[in-house]
Amino acid sequence: MDKPASAPQRPQNLGRTALICTGVVMGMTGLSFAAVPLYDMFCRATGFGGTPKIGTAAAGKILDRTMSVRFDANVAPGLGWKFEAESSEIKLRVGETKTVFYKITNRTDRPTTGIASYNIAPDKGAAFFVKIQCFCFTEHTLQPGESLEAPVVFYIDPEIADKRELDGLKAITLSYTYFASKSGQPLAQGGGNPVKDDAGKTNL
Template structure:
């Protein structure tokens, strides 16, 4: 059996290193994809993700908007969760504050984290949150109740989007999930029949 020429061995080594580099790069991108996607959604309003802002623009339109508030709790978390009002009606551009009430109905402390979206998704880019309790872990003791504000406005730029001329209502939907290390945890199939009380 003849030995592999050194130039061919160098090509094999180079190819192996390139393949290893590509594999490591793909692994790194896989870990970075979720935070990058989340950042993209927050920056563009893609997928019903509201924009995050610091203050209203100061422009207020005569156009009225109704925002409905949807509050849900994952079956794996024994909490009661509701908005102070099912909906509000206001002028586009005015800053609004709505409080949610969250109560731990279980007989043990538990930790939850809320996710959210806005529908219709095309209008999410114009729903700007100034303050929100979402994506922050909250631990509640048995029977403990917490009130959490959402401060937001609908950007007057919505009037420039002709595709949204007929949109006069939005729904802000929150869902609380059990949390582990700051991440929502979906209920496993084995937990479906277990009681939280």
């Protein structure tokens, strides 16, 4: 009498393969969540993409070279604030620390909350524009008619003098835009969703 056929044995490494696949998927998911903050840290450290560098102290030396810094202030539709710099342009020596104040006023009849993003133009100058203090990335809630004066403290990195290709760079523009915000995120006009760019990155 023939013996019944035995059930096929499960490969010994099947469990190991499943574990590896699960680990790969979890790793890729983790990297996708980490990509945005890591990219933001990279931009702030290098000035890539028009993002100024963040400093904690003065430059330590001042050069004879003089440059201009222009100040641009914008308000996204729907916020109802007035936003302007005390000066549209200043001249300073490379390495010299300067403070410029922006005035923000709520022109609506209700309390509103906003948050500012910023950019530097041209991009090649961003790596040498160093902010020591800034009001950006911080939510501000203003009552009807209330005004706020907020400083930005900065200098132009003396290392710019080592870049011969930037000898012709005479001016840098610091541009801010205020958005309506909620829970630290800028909101799209007329809605409750964070503003995102084409890559899905929250626009801060």
